[in-house]
Amino acid sequence: MGKLIVRGGNKLAGEVDVSGAKNSVLPILAATVLNGGMNVIHNIPNLSDVSIMIKILVAVGCSVKKEGSTVIVDSSGLNNYEIPEYLVREMRSSIIVLGSMLARCGQVRISYPGGCELGPRPIDLHLKALREMGAVIKEEHGFLICDAKKMKGTEIQLDFPSVGATENIMLAAVFAEGTTTIRNAAREPEIRDLQNFINRVGGKVTGAGSATIRIEGVKKLKDVEHQIIPDRIVAGTFLAAAAITKGEIVLNNVIPEHLQSILFKLKEAGCTISIYKNSIRLNAPNKIKAIESIKTMPYPGFPTDMQSQILSLMALSDGITIFTENIFENRYKHAYELTRMGANIKIDGRVAIVKGVDKLSGATVAAHDLRGGAALIIAGLAAEGTTLIENTHHIDRGYDNIDGLLVKLGADIKKQ
Numbered sequence: 001m002g003k004l005i006v007r008g009g010n011k012l013a014g015e016v017d018v019s020g021a022k023n024s025v026l027p028i029l030a031a032t033v034l035n036g037g038m039n040v041i042h043n044i045p046n047l048s049d050v051s052i053m054i055k056i057l058v059a060v061g062c063s064v065k066k067e068g069s070t071v072i073v074d075s076s077g078l079n080n081y082e083i084p085e086y087l088v089r090e091m092r093s094s095i096i097v098l099g100s101m102l103a104r105c106g107q108v109r110i111s112y113p114g115g116c117e118l119g120p121r122p123i124d125l126h127l128k129a130l131r132e133m134g135a136v137i138k139e140e141h142g143f144l145i146c147d148a149k150k151m152k153g154t155e156i157q158l159d160f161p162s163v164g165a166t167e168n169i170m171l172a173a174v175f176a177e178g179t180t181t182i183r184n185a186a187r188e189p190e191i192r193d194l195q196n197f198i199n200r201v202g203g204k205v206t207g208a209g210s211a212t213i214r215i216e217g218v219k220k221l222k223d224v225e226h227q228i229i230p231d232r233i234v235a236g237t238f239l240a241a242a243a244i245t246k247g248e249i250v251l252n253n254v255i256p257e258h259l260q261s262i263l264f265k266l267k268e269a270g271c272t273i274s275i276y277k278n279s280i281r282l283n284a285p286n287k288i289k290a291i292e293s294i295k296t297m298p299y300p301g302f303p304t305d306m307q308s309q310i311l312s313l314m315a316l317s318d319g320i321t322i323f324t325e326n327i328f329e330n331r332y333k334h335a336y337e338l339t340r341m342g343a344n345i346k347i348d349g350r351v352a353i354v355k356g357v358d359k360l361s362g363a364t365v366a367a368h369d370l371r372g373g374a375a376l377i378i379a380g381l382a383a384e385g386t387t388l389i390e391n392t393h394h395i396d397r398g399y400d401n402i403d404g405l406l407v408k409l410g411a412d413i414k415k416q
């Protein structure tokens, strides 16, 4: 399950290279089944979620080779449309193979997905859209049994700009008859990365990054080589870690535009931010200022995946910050752990009121989900004494060697 021991008090200083984005690599790996050929994907982070997606690809008959941070998927041998339940229950984004498998084989049998416990995470929008495109989906004993002789292009209006539903529709529409239009589509940078991948492999997608995406069905795809975009949430996590230690760091291999909403809030917290073409420098103030309000929203709003890390930072601010978590119902489990370290946080449903304290003190705490775990590391870096973080396997889902990189920046962290 994994444990980390963090001794607080060291300022972070130095440079770090940001790895490829988890939320790009997972749908793009799922998309490698489409071409029935070679897919060479660069900048793949070493994450447990990536290992699971690779196991899913192998289970359906793909051959997968890993060479450093490059993964080569040959999907010519695809011979199975049943996705093993034990893999699907490990992570939420396994559901993205639904769209790509329907497109490639016209059928798939998959269980409901598992993953981090952030409150209910239904897939009704995915299923409604795929049905509108002609898929017949039976729900039996926790499994989805899906058939589609031929997917048909149609107009889809999403009730909410769901990232996963947008991706599933884009993938399912690649070979569909005619044009599929997604309205109120998710606008996250990872959606644009998926569009770029699909176009590079020979598909026809336009509009990603805006609220309307169009996918024109094609007959055939080709071999492809693609580079995954940098992880904006990993980048934001390192910035929050530097800020809480009153440090100064430079992040390399980032797309600063993708971090706009995060950088805006860090500036409000008193950090000095310098933006270069592919890097960001952060100088932290001596005392972090309270940010008046943080409301999580779909992109380009403030990302829910950064709420936990900034909440740790605000625990040591000079005033009160009001967080409103608009995306997930139950994403404050880390806040209860932070109170064990001396933080002053009151939770009422989707709202968390954080009153900054002068110091946090090391304690034994447990990660309950990926970003909550990262938030506990951040708090531990600034706490007095030693923080023992349990259940760090959650953190391994989305951070490639976070402890090693923080140690390189001057942190005192050991694996137990």
Ligand SMILES: CC(=O)N[C@H]1[C@@H](OP(=O)(O)OP(=O)(O)OC[C@H]2O[C@@H](n3ccc(=O)[nH]c3=O)[C@H](O)[C@@H]2O)O[C@H](CO)[C@@H](O)[C@@H]1O
Pocket (backbone or CB within 6 Å): 022, 023, 024, 026, 092, 093, 120, 121, 122, 123, 124, 125, 126, 127, 160, 161, 162, 163, 164, 165, 186, 190, 298, 304, 305, 327, 328, 329
């Ligand atoms: C692998 C990946 O990319 N994960 C990201 C993706 O997750 P994911 O794709 O699961 O997130 P969605 O955008 O789909 O979900 C957002 C909200 O919509 C709800 N919803 C979603 C689908 C649906 O059919 N019905 C429904 O009600 C969810 O319960 C949630 O409350 O976007 C989230 C929101 O930015 C991020 O936190 C995750 O890191």
Ligand SMILES: C=C(OP(=O)(O)O)C(=O)O
Pocket (backbone or CB within 6 Å): 091, 092, 093, 115, 116, 305, 370, 371, 398
């Ligand atoms: C919630 C997250 O991911 P997932 O959708 O893969 O569970 C996350 O990355 O914070």
